[in-house]
Amino acid sequence: MNVTRFYLSDILGHNLVDIRNRPIGKIVDLVVSLEAGHPKVLAVKIKARKKPIKVDIKNIELKEENERIILQCKRVIETFIEESYLNLDRDIMDKQVVDLNGRKVVRVNDIKLVYIHGDIIVLAVDVGVLGILRRLGVMGIVNSFEKIFKFNIPEYLISWDSIETLYKGIDKLKLSVPYEKLYNLHPADLADIIEDLDGKERAEVFQALDDEVAANALEEIEPDIQVNLLENMMNGRASRILSTMDADEAADILEELEDEFAESILSGMKKDDADAIRKLMKYEDMSVGSIMTSEYVTLNEKMTVIEAKEYLKSNYENEDIPYYLYVVDDNNILKGIISLRKFIFLHDDALLKDVMEDDVISIGDNESIESLIELISKYNLLALPVVDKEYHIIGMALLNDIVDEVFLPRWRKHLRKVS
Structure with a gap:
């Protein structure tokens, strides 16, 4: 069985060639499907005659010659996959992803793939320095230094199963629960991840969580980020999320908001829930009432x-x-x-x-x-x-x-x- 492992950086910028090794166009990306387990490549995006086209992967074979990876096309058949499908270079390389095992946000420096049974499948993302060095084209120098000084730069790979991407495209939206892998994290870990994300991605991820998961995470998030998240969502959603919390937790968060905004959120809640929260908000800071919970038996x-x-x-x-x-x-x-x-x-x-x-x-x-x-x-x-x-x-x-x-x-x- 012919199995070849390689990196995305090994083929980006290189030519897709025909059966006579004549260049067809520069490889600029790989389009993949997320529907089953590890992403499977559907098409190779190339730049030919000054315009990008997507070539169906079914007509492409991978060969390894002189330690170089070559993609060879038997027949150029253009496929019209929507642009919103996941593109590895555009949507993953140099982007933030969530490391579910390390419970942190990391930056992708390269992507490891495998060619097996005629398919190209994504195995893992490289988040270490080797990914950067590989893309700079200096691995020959690095290998020489490793031999001379007898040391190895460690490789930091994270299996695709152990990451959650922040990409939002048509393929992602087919999933029944966007960002489903995040749901298994402890709320405190999920809060840390949300805090580490860039502002736009932070808002998108938080908006995609269901009310209960969002509420549990929001309780653990720093106050200034709590305010930012609530200010960037519809009042009705904010009311539902805070209604899911214990009254004392909701009161603590609302006290960080402008009075008018806090009242607009309270007005969207059930009367009993809103009254319980308002009662707690009336207590002076550093009084017992200001931190007590109404959840007791x-x-x-x-x-x-x-x-x-x-x-x-x-x-x-x-x-x-x-x-x-x-x-x-x-x-x-x-x-x-x-x-x-x-x-x-x-x-x-x-x-x-x-x-x-x-x-x-x-x-x-x-x-x-x-x-x-x-x-x-x-x-x-x-x-x-x-x-x-x-x-x-x-x-x-x-x-x-x-x-x-x-x-x-x-x-x-x-x-x-x-x-």
Whole structure:
């Protein structure tokens, strides 16, 4: 089986020749299809008689002579593939792609291909210095230096399976989910990638994500970029994305926007969602209410354990249940607490009011975050219930929110001063 591996730079600028090795035209690009796995070349784009034409790959063979790659055409049959199909040089070379394994944005310096069974298939992208040196035509000098000094410049290839291109063409739009590979990344990694993209590509990628994935990523993105992304989308889409978030996360983002713009986004939400966010936005900075979440679980003290379990199954089957379950009376006044760990092992027929801890450490919504930090540190807690003046539970303050809202900004500010 004849298998030849080569790089795009090995053929760009060289002639496509006929069966007598006479030049037909300069190779300027390869047109590929994304429909199945690794891209497969459909046509060779050449410049002949001062105009570009696309030659059907079915009539082209690849030969290797004197360590040179030659594309030989048996018969020139022009194919009229749309310009919006992926062109390797135009759309991939020197462009940004997402390295899914390294979870970062990289620049493509060359493209590795393979000729097998008459097909040319894309294997990987070269993101290392060798790709640049190869295109400069100095590999002979590089190889000599490597032999003399007995060292090898490492090759940095990323398999096509492990990248996501940022190209948007007809072939990409045939996919059921554009940028589908990005959906498997952790939101924090996806946020880093979006931050690293150029402005235009950043907006295009973010717009293509579905509402839930976009919301999860937006929570992790730096505030100035959050604002930029929201300002560059329709208000209706912004409303849907922020409605998908927890109210406290949405409130934090909206507080970074101009009042009029923030209100226009809120007006596009369901009334209950918008009211919950507006309520959080009214709190003073550095108050407990400004960082508390409204995503917490309350159970009535009259419930048995089995009734509570059924309630949780019915209402929180697809939700993350917090570390603590809060027990309240009929007026939503906080009466006790049960850790999720303890709850799992309780007898089904026990009443919650008999098994709860009634000495509850709580904090008021208008108290300072400094007071919250003191309580969480003193009692070694992961979260604390937030109550109003009448001791109604109205929220929960999480340790990780304190880190995100207080310690991380201070640390970043410190790093900027040091640098």
